[in-house]
Amino acid sequence: MALTSIDGAQEVRIVTMADCHGCPAIKRSIFSLVAGRDRAELITHFRLVSFSPKATVFHEGDREPYLHIVRGGIAKLIKTGESGEERIVRLVRPGDAVGLELLLGDSCRHTVSALTRLETCRMSVDELRKRIDANPELAAKLFRQWQDGLDNADLFLTEFSTGTAHARVARLLLYMTTGGIGENCVIPGREDMAAMLGLTTETVSRITAEFKRQGLMVPEGEHCCETLDREKLKTIALSSGRSTPGERDPGDAAGGH
Amino acid sequence: MALTSIDGAQEVRIVTMADCHGCPAIKRSIFSLVAGRDRAELITHFRLVSFSPKATVFHEGDREPYLHIVRGGIAKLIKTGESGEERIVRLVRPGDAVGLELLLGDSCRHTVSALTRLETCRMSVDELRKRIDANPELAAKLFRQWQDGLDNADLFLTEFSTGTAHARVARLLLYMTTGGIGENCVIPGREDMAAMLGLTTETVSRITAEFKRQGLMVPEGEHCCETLDREKLKTIALSSGRSTPGERDPGDAAGGH
DNA sequence: CGTCGGCTTGAAGTTAATCAACAATCGTGG
DNA sequence: CCACGATTGTTGATTAACTTCAAGCCGACG
Numbered sequence: 001m002a003l004t005s006i007d008g009a010q011e012v013r014i015v016t017m018a019d020c021h022g023c024p025a026i027k028r029s030i031f032s033l034v035a036g037r038d039r040a041e042l043i044t045h046f047r048l049v050s051f052s053p054k055a056t057v058f059h060e061g062d063r064e065p066y067l068h069i070v071r072g073g074i075a076k077l078i079k080t081g082e083s084g085e086e087r088i089v090r091l092v093r094p095g096d097a098v099g100l101e102l103l104l105g106d107s108c109r110h111t112v113s114a115l116t117r118l119e120t121c122r123m124s125v126d127e128l129r130k131r132i133d134a135n136p137e138l139a140a141k142l143f144r145q146w147q148d149g150l151d152n153a154d155l156f157l158t159e160f161s162t163g164t165a166h167a168r169v170a171r172l173l174l175y176m177t178t179g180g181i182g183e184n185c186v187i188p189g190r191e192d193m194a195a196m197l198g199l200t201t202e203t204v205s206r207i208t209a210e211f212k213r214q215g216l217m218v219p220e221g222e223h224c225c226e227t228l229d230r231e232k233l234k235t236i237a238l239s240s241g242r243s244t245p246g247e248r249d250p251g252d253a254a255g256g257h
Numbered sequence: 258m259a260l261t262s263i264d265g266a267q268e269v270r271i272v273t274m275a276d277c278h279g280c281p282a283i284k285r286s287i288f289s290l291v292a293g294r295d296r297a298e299l300i301t302h303f304r305l306v307s308f309s310p311k312a313t314v315f316h317e318g319d320r321e322p323y324l325h326i327v328r329g330g331i332a333k334l335i336k337t338g339e340s341g342e343e344r345i346v347r348l349v350r351p352g353d354a355v356g357l358e359l360l361l362g363d364s365c366r367h368t369v370s371a372l373t374r375l376e377t378c379r380m381s382v383d384e385l386r387k388r389i390d391a392n393p394e395l396a397a398k399l400f401r402q403w404q405d406g407l408d409n410a411d412l413f414l415t416e417f418s419t420g421t422a423h424a425r426v427a428r429l430l431l432y433m434t435t436g437g438i439g440e441n442c443v444i445p446g447r448e449d450m451a452a453m454l455g456l457t458t459e460t461v462s463r464i465t466a467e468f469k470r471q472g473l474m475v476p477e478g479e480h481c482c483e484t485l486d487r488e489k490l491k492t493i494a495l496s497s498g499r500s501t502p503g504e505r506d507p508g509d510a511a512g513g514h
Numbered sequence: 515c516g517t518c519g520g521c522t523t524g525a526a527g528t529t530a531a532t533c534a535a536c537a538a539t540c541g542t543g544g
Numbered sequence: 545c546c547a548c549g550a551t552t553g554t555t556g557a558t559t560a561a562c563t564t565c566a567a568g569c570c571g572a573c574g
Contacts, residue, residue, distance in 0.1 A: 079415045083495055089414050101404055104397075109411065132396065139389070139396040140361075146403035147358055153410035154366065157346050158336045161418035162455050165530065190553060198419050203530055205553055238340055422562065447521065457563060462522055 010055060015046040015121065023121070025071050028095025030141040042131075047122045057112040057120065058099060064108060066122045067099035073118035074181060076192065077110040088195040090152045091115065093181050097145050103129060116186055160197050168197045169207045170236040173217060173228060185224045187217075267312060272303040272378065280378070282328050285352025287398040299388075304379045314369040314377065315356060321365060323379045324356035330375035331438060333449065334367035345452040347409045348372065350438050354402050360386060373443055417454050425454045426464045427493040430474060430485060442481045444474075 020043060026032055034042055049068065051057060058064055060080060075098060076088045089110065092098055098112050102125045132138050159171045172193060177185055187193075190208070194201045211217045216236075217228040277300060283289055291299055306325065308314060315321055317337060332355060333345045346367065349355055355369050359382045389395050416428045429450060434442050444450075447465070451458045468474050473493075474485040 079411060081415060081419070085419075087415050087419055089411050100400075101407075104400055104404055106404070109408065133393045136390045136393070136396070139393070139399075142396075143357075143361055143399065143403065146400065146407065147361055147363070149407050150403065150410060151366065153407060153414065154336060154346050157410065157414055157418065158338060158344050161414065162338070162342075162344055200531060201553080202532080202555085206530095206555075209554065421560095458521085459523085459564080460562060462520095463562095466522060 010049050010051050012122075013048040015043045015048050017043065019043075019048060023071055025069060025095040025121075029069055029121075030097060030138060030145060031069075032141070033137060045124050045127045049120050049122050051114040051118040051120070053114050053116055053118075055114050055118070057114070057118070058108040058110065060108055060111045062108045064099060064102055065125055067097060067102050067125055067128065068112075068120035068122050069097050070094050071119040071121050074115040074186060075112050075118055075120075076115045076196075077112055078195070079110055086111075086195055087198070088192060090149070090156050091181055091196075092152075096148065099125075100142070100145060100149070103132075103142075115188060115192065156196070165197070165199050165203050166207055167237050167239065168199065169193070169204060169211070170233040172197060173211070173225075174230065174233055174237060177225070177228060185220070187219075187223045187225050189223065267306050267308050269379075270305040272300045272305050274300065276300075276305060280328055282326060282352040282378075286326055286378075287354060287395060287402060288326075289398070290394060302381050302384045306377050306379050308371040308375040308377070310371050310373055310375075312371050312375070314371070314375075315365040315367065317365055317368045319365045321356060321359055322382055324354060324359050324382055324385065325369075325377035325379050326354050327351050328376040328378050331372040331443060332369050332375055332377075333372045333453075334369055335452070336367055343368075343452055344455070345449060347406070347413050348438055348453075349409075353405065354399075356382075357399070357402060357406070360389075360399075372445060372449065413453070422454070422456050422460050422464055424494050424496070425456065426450070426461060426468070427490045429454060430468075430482075431487065431490055431494060434482070434485060442477070444476075444480050444482050446480065 017040065020026065020039065023029070031039070031042065048071070049057075051073075057068055057075060060078070070092055072094055075092050077090050077092065077098070079087050079089050081087065092112075098110075098120075099108060101107075101109050132142065155175075159175065160168055162168075163171075173187070175181060176187060188196070190201045190204045193199075193204045193208075197204065208217070211233075212219065214232075215229065216232055217225050219225050274297065277283065277296065280286070288296070288299065305328070308330075314325055314332060317335070327349055329351055332349050334347050334349065334355070336344050336346050338344065349369075355367075355377075356365060358364075358366050389399065412432075416432065417425055419425075420428075430444070432438060433444060445453070447458045447461045450456075450461045450465075454461065465474070468490075469476065471489075472486065473489050474482050476482050477484070
């Protein structure tokens with residue numbers, strides 16, 4: 001067995017002012033408005049943590065003393081069903097906080113793990129609570145974070161859990177490679193895609209393979225894909241699925257060789 | 258055209274202290290800790306609003322000056338897709354707030370309408386904002402509200418958008434008649450169920466009919482259902498669906514007559 | 515009494531899951 | 545550097561599940 005429960009392949013470091021300045025998440029972060037001397041004090045409570053892909057940040061049900069703000073990379077939030085199946089309920093990107101529920105004294109709602117290489121800024125829940133009481137603007141920032149989470153959840157519900165398999169895959173590809181999440185061009189593994197879309201890995205594989213054959217996506221490097229035909233994918237994302245009626249594409253049918 | 262946009266079949270009333278005392282939502286409400294003189298002042302900004310089933314509270318995209326706290330009944334939050342199809346992304350119950358996003362200056366995220374007869378306590382967004390700045394405990398209450406929304410969204414994602422149609426319907430029935438939502442015994446119309454489960458009304462109808470024939474649910478009155486076989490429904494909710502292999506049930510097959 | 519909306523049912527057609535095999539890729543250690 | 549086993553991705557054949565289209569039913573209501 002691989003020691004799945006202890007895959008905290010992480011590394012921890014003190015945070016410097018330089019880290020903060022270079023932080024790609026600073027704008028969206030809840031601490032964006034804390035500056036100068038205050039920030040200097042604040043960051044003594046921070047730690048930089050990095051996780052290799054698939055490493056775990058939280059386990060569902062745990063009661064952690066820290067929450068994390070994502071600095072770089074993408075993390076997935078997983079709910080494990082009673083029958084053991086895993087469902088990815090949303091992805092988080094730089095600037096998002098994970099573990100906000102800890103602020104309320106609750107236990108972790110999801111298992112959070114790294115989809116890509118992940119870097120977070122870790123902070124004590126208690127410390128954060130103190131600051132919230134003192135600073136109403138911070139509360140507003142947190143409202144926004146929660147709202148972002150909700151919007152994200154709605155997105156997964158409306159875009160990734162509705163419609164045909166073709167439409168879902170198309171929508172996910174667009175999502176992963178546009179403003180929403182994709183700074184670069186990250187295409188998750190088939191299993192992760194399946195867990196986001198409520199499909200099987202086989203189905204996802206078939207459909208992505210089909211898209212590739214049709215030239216709608218051209219893989220570049222590992223889990224990366226620079227060129228995709230956004231327009232056509234958008235059509236598929238909207239329509240109920242396959243090639244638009246009337247516009248059959250003779251190219252693919254014979255694809256299997 | 259039916260004036261669909263103006264189906265605000267509502268009635269508005271000033272709020273009295275007695276209303277507050279009798280409020281079934283008082284415990285979960287964000288204002289639970291405001292009492293005495295403060296409350297007396299507070300409620301001058303409240304209005305009681307009641308909606309008949311299907312009436313609309315908010316329209317997605319609108320910028321309303323009020324948010325609502327549900328006092329009684331159940332409301333549905335609807336997202337309308339680009340192709341016009343409606344998806345119910347969650348239900349809210351007494352004590353829940355709708356329109357929190359208005360606090361952040363955003364427009365309404367969902368079309369909110371009454372599933373059952375609905376009574377809400379309406380409040381000015383601006384007034385609420387003032388109070389938040391003055392009262393950190395209120396912020397904490399709001400955190401909780403947002404978190405409840407998130408939990409609810411996760412529930413819809415994991416319970417109602419995954420698994421076979423049988424499992425989904427079973428889970429929804431259990432949800433509607435247990436702690437989660439169901440004080441009484443509300444069974445939504447087939448179309449609403451379909452919109453929550455990502456299925457067609459026909460499929461939902463078939464499955465509920467099947468459940469009825471098997472005696473798993475016995476309708477009582479209009480959209481109400483007192484007796485249901487929770488245990489068997491739980492089994493169906495977990496398993497991938499129909500009668501467990503080996504334990505075929507001879508009762509149903511001939512059901513059609 | 516007739517019509518309308520919501521529910522049920524049937525038959526046919528599609529779609530995606532399942533089971534099973536195989537290919538490609540990765541990481542590891544020889 | 546290559547060989548090996550272990551993942552991860554691809555593909556096919558088959559079956560089960562759900563949708564679609566179409567019709568009929570029932571109760572409410574004008």
